[in-house]
Amino acid sequence: MNKMTQFKELISYEEALERIRKSIKPIRRTEIVPIEKALNRVLTEDIVANMSVPPFDRAAMDGYAVKAQETFGASPFEPKTLKLTEILHAGASSNRVLGKGECVQIATGSPIPKGADAVVMVEFTERNGNDVNILKPVYPGANISPKGEDVGKDQVVLRAGEQFFPARIGVLAALGRKEVKVYEKPRIMVVPTGTEIQEVGSPLQEGQIYDVNSYTLSLVLSENGAIPIRCKAVPDTDHEIGKAVKKSPDYDMIVFSGGSSVGERDLLRNVIQEFGTIVFHGIQIKPGKPTLLALVTGKPVFGMPGYPTSCLLNAYLLLVPAIRQMARLPRKIEKTVKVPLAQRVASASGRTQFLTVKIKDNQACPVFKHSGAITSMTEADGYIVLPINIDVIEKNQEVTVFLFD
């Protein structure tokens, strides 16, 4: 404990985000995945259509394929009569060329027979055996979806860097592609530290508590496009923490949690300084002041607070932007609601404060107990922000709640 020191420099939340932005390199490794596994993944290259969609002129309506010219002048009183030569169900096509005075019954989606240039909707026809009376003229091209109407061959349909959502995977299917090249997900090692931390499922010894942070951190990583590799807790010693830090070449990022006290935090800081450089250590936020970011062999190493609520809230505030930048995902669109505050709250002066709240009776009710309490998070629907220069928010004042889900 005699190694105990104060934070060298506390930076603002905005400055921490800016340093994260500058320090994190987007992933460059790629892999090929089946399209049904590509949801939320990020495209590495432009996709150029290798075919037209639709791949042929097709009927946009059920009806009769005709030569438009032969319908001109038709009316219910003076119908034009055409000979029905063939019936094309959906998916059926014909090699026959439509002759003069002929028509072909056609289903939506079927290819337009050669020689035809329009479709008369079934509603504007009458059929008597093989005679079809056309009751209304059509112009050339009427009720036809021309080849390439949706996607032209050689057209760029998707662009490098775009994230896959269902419609974008749909366009790959439309082009017949089974697989697509995407960026790999960052592989991130999650290391809880603390001699007192016991693995979930093992019996607790006197003085031990269960590992919470490696679970919550891993889930936040999974939700934001990374692959967490969760480790058992390592004891708070130079040697053990050093062993973990030295694994940085094997991962895209390491996230430590624990060591909420100044002494333990300095342990991580001191070990890291042997191998790399500190980007920041200490932020003017509450909870989460001791959060640390370093670069070791060019890889980001986060030191998150040990208290479960501080750890998870700081993961949302600081780790999520870092992971998403690495995974090349767009900035998360925050879900927010504006509601009145159920009770007056006072802020920690000189720090941006994040306060967990529950939404009840359309009011934001603070549920924060203390940073050690996991229930501060489980009961919360989201959090509100008390800016650094605001001391108090009064009861009934409208606040913006950032929702966790």
Next chain:
Amino acid sequence: MNKMTQFKELISYEEALERIRKSIKPIRRTEIVPIEKALNRVLTEDIVANMSVPPFDRAAMDGYAVKAQETFGASPFEPKTLKLTEILHAGASSNRVLGKGECVQIATGSPIPKGADAVVMVEFTERNGNDVNILKPVYPGANISPKGEDVGKDQVVLRAGEQFFPARIGVLAALGRKEVKVYEKPRIMVVPTGTEIQEVGSPLQEGQIYDVNSYTLSLVLSENGAIPIRCKAVPDTDHEIGKAVKKSPDYDMIVFSGGSSVGERDLLRNVIQEFGTIVFHGIQIKPGKPTLLALVTGKPVFGMPGYPTSCLLNAYLLLVPAIRQMARLPRKIEKTVKVPLAQRVASASGRTQFLTVKIKDNQACPVFKHSGAITSMTEADGYIVLPINIDVIEKNQEVTVFLFD
């Protein structure tokens, strides 16, 4: 085509949602999963704490465990001096009982030794060898997190029906639970219909197009808590569709797509009527008028439009609420933005119209081509709604965009 009929009755979008709400039974099967796999799953029963968290009185600060009474009157000028008898690092505990005039060095998180009732922060002490000078008095309980402060034994910490997000899984970890009982995900069969539909990856024959809908529908199902079982396209015949419908006892829901035309749609309707009852067929919306819901052996059967854009947009509008109700997930929180419309748009009269838009230069730009165009969706960031009684939205008028992501 001679079986062609009109829709018996068109209902409003709101009425369709209401009939869905009344028709879908939430899933009742349960399963046990490891907690790290429980994200977004739904809890079947209340979770009662089987232990206290923290499980013992622990130090909330680095410092010295003391008998509070022995610090009374201490000041920097007249410190109280205590004998250091032991050093407890984090995770270490002691069997020794603190005696009169003694103190124990203690790290945040360590159990408070018997006989001590407060912690003096290290900042308010001076150490000379084994003498510790206390510079400030503390009250009994100071800087101690008492046993059960976060969670009391036998307290209900999570409730049946709650969905797991990271913090709620964190509380299970804090209680040492490795597994949890959740509702099963609904198993939903996805059946594209159409003789012209070819499986992605196989070469296209004349008149064929690739299956898009089974991919987009499966992804939307996955995103909303269901397990899609994707089938190869079945031809548009009574027999083939009947075979698929008859599998309803094996699944929680069947979703057909295809048959955008009235004739084909009636095929599905006619087959289903043999085995079950129609809940609705035909909605006053654009796109998506022909969407169908039926109950077969008590299981919901959806008939989605065949055109990719209509199919996917209708999946967001109608299928998602149905799946989430079945999976017991809360109503999706819509992400929306309000921006001016980039160009005047006119609505289809008598129908609620959903128009896909891209957000560009902080304006909503319509990207809808036609309901057959998958690119109407890939380029879209979301959609706007033109209510049934609105004919036109003018350029620059503010609109609410419902974002896809």
